[in-house]
Amino acid sequence: MAGTVLENLSSRKLAVLISFLLACQAICFLIGGLVAPVPANVQTILGTVCKDTSKDKNDTTKWFYVRGNGKCESIDLANVQLGHDLSEADIVFAFQMPTPREGEFFDYSRWQQNLIGVLLMDIRYHSAMEVKSHSIVTIDARLAYRNKEDPEDAWKLYKQSVETRNLDCDIDVKTEGYLYNCTTVPLFELGSLYHDYYLLNIRLPVDTKEMNTHIGHIQDIWLTVINQNGGFTQVWLSLKTAFFPCIVGLLIWFWNRIHLLQRKPVLLEEMLFALGIALCVLDMPIEYLTLHFDLPFMLLLSDVRQGFFYASLFSFWLVFSGEHMLIQEVRAKSTLRKYWRHLSAVLLGCVSLFIFDMCERGIQLRNPFYSIWVTELGTNLALSFIILAGISTGMYFMFLSYMVWQVFLNISQKRQSMPAMSSVRRLHYEGIIYRFNFLMLATLICAAMTVIGFILGQVAEGQWKWDDNIELEYTSAFFTGVYGMWNIYIIALLVLYAPSHKKWPVNENTSDTQNLSEEIEFNKMPAERSEISSLTSFITKPAVD
Structure with missing residues (x-):
């Protein structure tokens, strides 16, 4: 089985790739801190x-x-x-x-x-x-x-x-x-x-x-x-202009690698591709059109684009954790329907915020003096949607935290069977574990920064609209850094989870019978999932054939 790039990439090349992505992340922070002026x-x-x-x-x-x-x-x-x-x-x-x-x-x-x-x-x-x-x-x-x-x-x-x-x-x-x-x-x-x-x-x-x-x-x-600030807009659009063709090219490369395997893409690959499309929509620098045309709907459109990206990102995290946990027995290919309970929280929160945004900025397209907060009915309606979105967000993070905990629990259980393996195979799977743990840590950091950035953005807007006496300093470095983090994180996922065309060599000093018995004992899997990467099969709870 070929597996993914994450498993088969040599340690030296992987270190170079991670160093390059971390350097790009540092550059995004430095651009915001040293080049861009204050956002507003x-x-x-x-x-x-x-x-x-x-x-x-x-x-x-x-x-x-x-x-x-x-x-x-x-x-x-x-x-x-x-x-x-x-x-x-x-x-x-x-x-x-x-x-x-x-x-x-x-x-x-x-x-x-x-x-x-x-x-x-x-x-x-x-x-x-x-x-x-x-x-x-x-x-x-x-x-x-x-x-x-x-x-x-x-x-x-x-x-x-x-x-x-x-x-x-x-x-x-x-x-x-x-x-x-x-x-x-x-x-x-x-x-x-x-x-x-x-x-x-x-x-x-x-x-x-x-x-x-x-x-x-x-x-x-x-x-x-x-x-x-006009200077901040120029820096922001420069980042979008740089990231957009990179993401588009990487998506084409990722999808071609999948189709070269002569099989249908699995759920994790489909969700990753959908996340890449959502990032392309977010990165598309359509703000250049405002330099030549009067587009009063641009604020609303920006909210919709960002909401679509948030929904895709949160849904991907659920599937990403679930496909590497599989606490229930799976006898067939995973589908999105299996996660309907988890994704319903994401859908409910996004729909609530979308309706609230349409009631506020949607009507402001016709009357810029309109505010939903000026009447008792409008205030109650707005608060209802915001509270509903907050409850959905809380439920989502409870689901996600539980699934991440189950992932690490399953990894710990798999480690207990490693001493019985041959040294070559044990080192191989230990490398997979360390790489996956690093990727999960990056996922948790990305999730935390995303939530912090969303909250700070809402507070920055709300302190003027609702007279909140909150004094916070919003730096351009944080906004450009979080935006760069989204792109770099998804770039890393597309590269590392792309199907690899390399095959893991068999140890010549170990008999085929021994390798086969270890493989069956360590990661028994149904035939429908045998084409997924050995990383997924390693940390997946097996289903009995």
């Missing part, structure tokens, strides 16, 4: 308070801004008595993005990919206008854009929407003039940063239905805008 840029903009004296407040062709030939009669709300000098309907908060840096005006680059806007309100304490806890603020938000070649006043409407947001404020000292401590208010999320300049005008409408009557006296509004 954050700018905080103080809104300019403009006076709107027009009669038609719904005119979306009139914009208020300051720079250039700005059309804004600026006022200071700290020195204005609302109701006497002007009404709330006459106030417009204007924000121009991006802000100047070091006295120079900059424009957004399409390399920066996306834009998120979060509001923070400065509300001054007044004994006659105290802010109620868990207030609802209604925002009339209008977003416009223009490009560098357009005139300064040629703002075009991007989207207008009237939205409600939850506002929670408290104050330590109730003294006139003191500011409340208020939570941040997520406002918009753009999945594409296609234009050069953006303008946001905000009104806080008041009507007879007590709209915005319990939010106190607003003195200023701050807008925090977060976008992906």
Whole structure:
């Protein structure tokens, strides 16, 4: 039996291969730490308070801004008595993005990919206008854009929407003039940063239905805008451009090696090939299209691609452990149906997160000001999907941990029969054990880093959307290192688990009868699985013919 490359590759060549892959992994970390800038840029903009004296407040062709030939009669709300000098309907908060840096005006680059806007309100304490806890603020938000070649006043409407947001404020000292401590208010999320300049005008409408009557006296509004760093995007796409053809070429080579054996691929090989396809989908650098086209669905598409990769990776780990455990007797070829209980947890978690993403970013394709968290029904629905995904993840890791434990338990049992073997055969199987243990250790490290990376990514996004007071430093080295680890780990699996065309030589000093009896005693297997690698047959619990 030929076996896999992992078994038949010489120790020297295997050491060279592992050293090369570890060097690539180190390079991925160094690129993120030494070359790539921070993943995201954050700018905080103080809104300019403009006076709107027009009669038609719904005119979306009139914009208020300051720079250039700005059309804004600026006022200071700290020195204005609302109701006497002007009404709330006459106030417009204007924000121009991006802000100047070091006295120079900059424009957004399409390399920066996306834009998120979060509001923070400065509300001054007044004994006659105290802010109620868990207030609802209604925002009339209008977003416009223009490009560098357009005139300064040629703002075009991007989207207008009237939205409600939850506002929670408290104050330590109730003294006139003191500011409340208020939570941040997520406002918009753009999945594409296609234009050069953006303008946001905000009104806080008041009507007879007590709209915005319990939010106190607003003195200023701050807008925090977060976008992906263009330099980080260039480094990220460079890694994708480098890995993508390597994975495609390796997949073609892997599948050709299987078909040269003149047999159907076994389940482990099929799952490994499917994992390689999922990695190709993730590596495909389609972000280059955003440099020429306005693709607001790119954020949602990125989430779907990453979710598909996670589902494939988690499913492969279950099959990878199960095919090397086989605690039940197997009389026929393994199929994916055998793992339906384990894979149902993966499917449930992925479907839950997909529905949640479609309810959030799917609707944001039509209305970038939409948020599922602003209503009680939407919040309960979102939390339900997130909790369901969390339960599924916990069940998955319980299954995976149990199966990995069973794998090492079976290996330990197999070691007990090794002293009765000839020295050559014993050394051969000991080498297989050490190589497999190293591969399982790499699998566990990859799983841990994947989970940590997913959690950190969610916390990084959530601290702006849900006002989480968590201070973490997210370095580019970690993101590029984990991404490189996925590619290097799967490259190693495709290379090491490809069918080998070498055959293990028989020891001339040992009779064929002795070798045959040891082979039958050590790894009895059904005929249907005899073509799988001797690594799998070695650590598999045999089925009685």
